[in-house]
Amino acid sequence: MIQLQNIEKVYRTDTIQTLALNGINLDIEKGEFLSIMGPSGCGKSTLLNIMGLLDAPSKGSIRIDDQSTINMKDKELAKFRNQKLGFIFQSYHLINDLQVLDNVELPLLYRDSTAKQRRELATEALEKVGLSNRIKHFPKQLSGGQRQRVAIARAIVGRPEIILADEPTGNLDSAMGNEIMDILLQLNRNDGTTIVMVTHDENMAQKTHRLMRLFDGSQVQ
């Protein structure tokens, strides 16, 4: 589903050059749930951003769903990303001025869809994460776990085949973190969604199919 070959990422400023990823090879199968762990600064977010086509590697190739993405232009990349990928972040990244339902509908605005279709799909996604009773709330009126569930609904509303999650339970206490993890496990098991999750939590990582450890930009396991 996702194939990375010999990925390198160098960040350059005027004075410093950082080798954030050093020759990563990875083959993630359709329906797999992979977690990525490693110390702060080892390149986890960089790797996830490259997989999510939010950032380009300095070297190497990426194939997603059997399509090479390396020569895609920005517009094509944005469309591909919108159709194939759903993103979840540690700090939710919701729009505070929009109600829950409107937040969840956002990715659908970039597709051909009617207002009625958007409403139906967003309502369905919110049902899936158990938040149908909060659709008119604003993010500030929700707990951290509820906000993350809204973010998951937004990530799945377009029915992406792949979800990329950067420390999705990092801001939550363990009970709420477990709830979020259960939703991700269900999406993987029931819908066959391929999931890649960066985490600092060994217990969460143990629940996934495979664990990849990074150290200083290289894969160590």
Ligand SMILES: Nc1ncnc2c1ncn2[C@@H]1O[C@H](COP(=O)(O)OP(=O)(O)OP(=O)(O)O)[C@@H](O)[C@H]1O
């Ligand atoms: N935009 C940037 N410009 C320059 N250096 C960067 C940039 N982004 C990341 N880096 C460097 O690349 C390395 C990897 O960073 P990255 O954010 O991927 O690590 P991480 O494993 O996700 O860390 P954390 O667990 O703390 O979030 C770090 O040394 C970091 O300082």
